[in-house]
Amino acid sequence: MTATELVITGITLTAGAHRLVEDVSLTARPGEVIGLVGPNGSGKSSLLRAVYRVLRPKTGRVSVDGTDAWSLPVRQLARRVAAVVQESGADFDLSVREVVAMGRTPHKRLLDGDTAEDAALIETALASVDATGLADRPFDRLSGGERQRVLIARALAQQPSLLVLDxxxxxxxxxHQLQVLGTLRRLPTTVLVALHDLNLAAYYCDRLYVLRDGRVTASGAPAEVLTSRLLEEVYGVASEVTVHPRTGAPQVTFLPAESHDPDQ
Incomplete structure (x- = not known):
């Protein structure tokens, strides 16, 4: 896998008369892990859908290494961009290994079989998410967490230059949260990931974009972005933000409403 540059410039996304995302710009430099954070309904998933080409921007542009992502042939885009979405959309009647092997499809011609290289990439992807022991099990018999790991393995087997995860x-x-995010952190590729857990985002991401009501409220390094003032503004919840003594990353502790004194 190699890394690519993603540049989102002033995109607006709509669903009928409803604006999902408005005038959002974002840059992910080659090899960076960029996190999207924000409350439910803030536009994180919609923004990701524009990158992996499910939701076409009404205005603005999504560029992959300087090329409009929406102008690329589907197969060519699939060789660069892999996505792991919240809704898997299917109960595959396949084994886990066969599901992960689907990640190799963009790199094959019609009717091509798996090569020794494909087999090695599939096994490596399975191992990276602790799913080797699941390889021969039916995908549709797995738990939710097991399925999630397999779908991440499928994306890894695709060897994208840009990995998008919701x-x-x-x-x-x-x-497995720590294992998966650690794997993403070590990849020689660019990662754009939406996360709810702010402490995981603070530790594993190079930069964060905070979304609220479809707009970017703040962006920058986690230590710059994750402040008590901004979190109260965006999430409507009081918090304390400290520096973790071992990791050096910001650590967010949300406070129950009854313990929050607005005058302090």
Whole structure:
């Protein structure tokens, strides 16, 4: 895998008369892990859909290495961009290994079989999400967390230069959350990821974009963005933000409403 540059310039996304995202710009430099954070309905998933070409911008542009993503042939885009979405959309009647092998499709011609290189990439992808032991199991018999790991493995097997993920830690236990995000952090590729857990975002992301009501409220390094003032403005909840003594990353603790004194 190699890294690519993603540039989103002033895009607006709509659904009928409703504006989902308005005038959003974002840059992910090659090799960066960029996090999207914000409350439900803030536009994170909609923005990602514009990148992996499900939701066409009404205005603005999504560029991959300087080329309009919406102008690329589907197969060519699939060789560059892989997505892990919240809704998998299908109960595949396939084994886990066969689902992960689907990630190799953009790199093949019609009727091509798997090569030794494909097999090695599939096994590596499975191992990276702790799913080797699931390889021969039916995908539709897996738990939600197991399915999520397999779909991430499928995206890794695709060897994209840009990996787009919408809440990849959903359904995962703590160990697998850390394992998956650690794997993403080490990839030689560019990653754009929407996350709800601000502490995970602070530790694993190079930069964050905070969305609220479809607009970018703040962007920058986690230590610059994650402030008590901004979090109260965006989430409507009081918090304390400290520096973790071991990781050096910002650590957010949300406070119950009854413990929050607005005069302090």
């Amino acid at each position: 809440e990849p830690t959903n359904h995962l236990d703590v160990r």
